[in-house]
Amino acid sequence: MEDIKITARSLMEFLDQSPVNFLAVKTVKRHLDDNGFTCLDPREAWTLTPGGKYYMVKNSSAIFAFVLSTQGPASGFRIISAHSDSPCFRIKPKAEMLGEGGVVRLNVEVYGGPVLYTWFDRPLSLAGRVVLRSDDPLNPRTEIVKFDRPLLTIPHLAIHFNRAVNEGNPLSKQKDMLPVIAIVKDAVEKDNLLLRAVADALGCEMSDILDFDLSLFDTTPASLVGLNEEFLTSGRLDDLSMVHGAMTALLETSSTEQTRVMAIFDNEETGSGTKQGAASPVLMQILRRIVMCLGGGEEDYLRAVSKSFMVSADNAHAFHPNYPEKYDPTNHPVVGGGPVIKINANCKYMTDADSAAVFRTVCEKAGVPYQYFVNHSDVAGGSTLGNILTSQIDLRGVDMGEAIWAMHSVRETMATADHAYTVSAFKTFFDL
DSSP states (O other): OHHHHHHHHHHHHHHHHOSSHHHHHHHHHHHHHHTTOEEOOTTSOOOOOTTOEEEEEETTTEEEEEEOOSSOTTSOEEEEEEEOOOSEEEEEEEEEEEOGGGEEEEEEEEESOOOGGGGTTOOEEEEEEEEEOOSOTTSOEEEEEEOOSOOBBOOOOOGGGOTTGGGOOOOOTTTTTOOEEEEOSSHHHHTTHHHHHHHHHHTSOGGGEEEEEEEEEEOOOOEEESTTOOEEEETTHHHHHHHHHHHHHHHTOOOOSSEEEEEEESOGGGTSOSTTSTTSSHHHHHHHHHHHHTTOOHHHHHHHHHTOEEEEEOOEEOOOTTOGGGBOSSOOOOTTSOOEEEEOTTSSSOOOHHHHHHHHHHHHHHTOOOEEEEBOTTSOOOOOHHHHHTTTSOOEEEEEEOEEESTTSSSEEEEHHHHHHHHHHHHHHHHO
16 A cells, blocks of 8 residues: 555656646656656757667657667567646736726636636646747747746636526636736736736746746645545646656666657647647657667568557546446446556547457556446547557557546546556556
């Protein structure tokens, strides 16, 4: 049980340091740097050494790390993929909106598919990427910013003005979800209020700020709950628990039979159709460069891919005791039941009988339980990284995840033991 708690607390620390996608990648990068990985620039020629440890960052919001095989360019890849982004609210340009009494709200846009009403009445703050002026117009500077104290809240309308609120409450993303940030004296004080705060946080001139990608996040730390701390509750378990698991497994294994790869994409919550998303050729190009840098050619690349296997790690829906009717009668994973193999007859996931058997065997070898998720046939499910990636790379692979409650809520919940089970399975997969 102590190992379970140690793994859980490591995940909680990672979650608290990673409130948005840019911070998640920065946190992963720091761990890689601390463990002797070399950062590669995609614009430069790569010189790679068998057995070497390397990573590449894309758009400051996706990161790809690998430990090279010592068995030649066609030895193949073992890949764990996950994504850095989670549903949230992003700040629009010219965000300040002045109202009665000098109250300033920020204009926001919904990112992905959050459970909107879970964001009300919470201490919120801001984090993300700020782009600054440089001497080269084509290459502005990038800084990552995080406000460590609560700055905003989205106040809910009192029940006295909507007596039927508990019977259903349709929400307008433009009207109802605007956070308040300050009270000012006049319109002059309101102008550039946000940019002034960002400039102060970065120690730069406001005129140096060219643009930003800033998001809201809940400042409440990750927590263990339950009589015996059986549960872990936090924002962004989907999918940062899988990012943490992949990173931990990469850092704590040593096999060089095949090249071990951690691929953390961005923008899964909006369809993966960006240059840093799973629908882009970014991973394919990295794998090709690895093969070529190890002295191989196209034939070696194709042989390597044919020997490879990918674990597409994105969380699954845990059986909710209050809503049994929402779940498949025989394939509903429970919290604490171990990693979840995800299956869909219409190929929303990449899992088939072959790849499910592989991951089941990995779990058995790791000594951890495993379970299956299949949608209730009357309930449509979403897709994930695995089947999107196979449009770029002809990979065998499985879709899996940890069973969580309240997916896409501002706070999600999982069993504390499940993350230790998953990390153990990932380490076994990398060390086969």
